[in-house]
Amino acid sequence: MIEVRELKKQFGAVKAVDGVSFTAKSGAITGLLGPNGAGKTTTIRMIGTLIAIDGGSVKIDDVDVAGDPDGARRACGMLTDSRGVYTRMTARENIRYYAELRGMDTARSERVLARFVDWLDMGAILDRRTDGFSQGERMKVAITRALIHEPCNVILDEPTNGLDVMSTRALRELIKRLKAEGQTVLFSSHVMQEVAALCDEIIIISKGRVTAQGSTSQLLAMSGKDNLEDAFIVLADMHEAQTEAA
């Protein structure tokens, strides 16, 4: 479970994240939806310990991210938009490096790896050097190494960016599997259809604030629209409308 309370981050005069609160429950998929520049990535980077938190708090399974960053890193696995792999090493070596950094023995990491190879259909590329891998193949390596320690909390930042249909589908299947295993999945996207198809709970972020949250049907009801695209536009602007009204 990931609990975010009144999270704040400022870059110079820009308030990138301005008091975001939400809870991503175990065994559920929570989607962060918002336009480009809304603050999704900054929020995710703060949850993932990559940038310092200016205000508020994040707890991953009761581990306070600011107080125990290494504990938080052990409790979650995160895929960001940086998916660089070591091109002179094979896919297996890339993944095993992360497993070793996390102190896993070979037997356990090979067992987890075998599951991912099956799920993501990586058999053919596993022992090839990653030089020349396609975006989709790189994503498969990146997500496997990020989740090799079988974390209970999975954070994915725009995971389907730049992927073809086949890879996107494989990734969606993986996300559903993780949910079925009872893990907390938090993922960000600006693609509404994707979020609508996968998420149990949707958090709409705009200009660094949460403007609405709920299931797809709740969001539609809230906006008074009959399709998600219109609902999204209404809900993303809600914050602005509220501020103007005030």
Place this chain on the structure above:
Amino acid sequence: MWATLFTVCRKELTDHLRDRRTATMIFLLSIAMGPVMLAGMSYFISSIEKKAEAREVYVHGKENAPQLTNFLARQDITILEPKPDFRVLIKTGKHDPVLVIPKDFEEKFLTGAASVELVYDDTRQDSGNVSIGVLRRLMRGFNAEVTNQRLIARGVSPLIGRAVEVRDINMGTPAQRAAQILFMIPFISLIVCVTGCTAIAIDMTAGERERGSLEPLLMNPVGRGALTTGKWLAVGIYGIGVVALTLTGFWLTLRFMPMPKLETVMSITGMQFLGFGATMLSFAPAMGALQMLIATNGRTFKEAQTYVSYLITVVSMIPMVSIFGQLKDATWQLFVPMLGQLMVITRILRGDPVDATHFLIPLLINAGITVTAIMLIAGLLTKEKIIFGRA
């Protein structure tokens, strides 16, 4: 902690050694350096000695001065006829200095107003300067002989023309004289300590940023300090490997290539060779750490290469300061990286005594540089500008 260091270090070494082209290049260059440099030095020294001993001088217009020609013959000197366009050739460094005797030498000689010309070009840094010394010495001898004869003919003691007699007593041993030329060996060896680990230092810092692999790497529950130290271990081992290969090249050359000319000026004992090696081995890992620190600020391999090239320039300038500033060996130099190493190796090659401080002070300085650099890099790895700043 130890497991992390080992994992990171092994990964970085494996990864970098798979870059076959770079690794092969660096290894071949380091092993070849000793033989090439020592053979070059040996050739250079023997060519100087040959000229210094040479009993051959170029004289233009020898028929104009029979008495001088006769003097040279008595000195067992062979007179060579210079090429017709020797003035041009000297200017381009293709001809040794020439003694020019004018047509009217003989008639002026009788009245005591004779002159000869020594034609040379002192801006040329080749060994031509050696035979100009030989020509000068011969002319001084001839002058003294003629003066003595004239004074005796007039019933005057030749001693009257010599208020003070000057005798040359050169205290420099042949080894010390050779060390003046051999400064190239410590200089180039120390540059190898720096450039040998440049590629790997950049690859694992700026390269990590350029590939986009730094951000996911930092998501692992591993301290920044441990991560940096592991990477530095890899750079250090790599640097030590390069230095060891360079030293092996030197040792094999000294051991198996007969270079009698070089041996007369530079005979290195086993202990001296160890001192030479120890100085380089403690220098390379510190320079690796410094390059990692500089390269961490580069968003791409290329950008980091530019930054690191500034360091290499500075490091190569330091010996110039020593040469042009005519620095005498002093303890303070041991505290300056590169300058200290240069001084110690030069002393070893020159056969001057070295003691423990010559190794301990630079070692402490190197350790200080390494620890500071690692701490600064670990600090940089918490900066958003470094983690996310990509080209």
